[in-house]
Amino acid sequence: MSENEQPGLPPCPECASEYAYESGALLVCPMCGHEWAAAEAAEGGTDAGEGSRSVRDAVGNVLSDGDSVTLVKSVKVSGGGGGTIKAGTKVSGIRLISDGVGDHDIDARVPGFGKLQLKSSVVKRAN
Incomplete structure (x- = not known):
């Protein structure tokens, strides 16, 4: 065990x-910037806890925390200065949430707009 590693x-x-x-x-x-829940590590993988809640993008791909997504249509932003996020905008490092406003189920930092909540129906997983 190296001196920088935390035990357990x-x-x-x-x-x-x-x-x-x-x-x-x-x-x-x-090293790579990957983030994951401690509960997933204890269960032995990300697939074990995903059975009860799976979020799918506009084309049916299953999304997970840390994925990169691309907007499939332009989205008007209300409040805080407003504006429009153009279709094709790539958003990296999303987080899936269950307590979003309305049916927003993605928490993301959008370039040029800051932190926003998005609906999974307006994004597709980027390659």
Whole structure:
């Protein structure tokens, strides 16, 4: 065990780095930037806890935390200065939420607009 590794934390599921650390309720890998829930690591993977709640994009792909998505249609932003997010805008590092306003189920940081909640029906998973 290296001196920087925290005992009891699993390695990063993306890059297998042993330098993961806790940040609130999430585990974070400083090597690749991947974030995952500590509960997922304890269950042995991301598929185990996803059965009860799966969020699908506009074309039917299953979304997960940390995915990159692209808007499939332009979205008007109300409040806080307003504006329109153009179709084709890529958003990286999304978080799926269950307590969003209305039927918004994605928490994201949109370039040029800041933190917003989006509906999964207006995005598709980016490759």
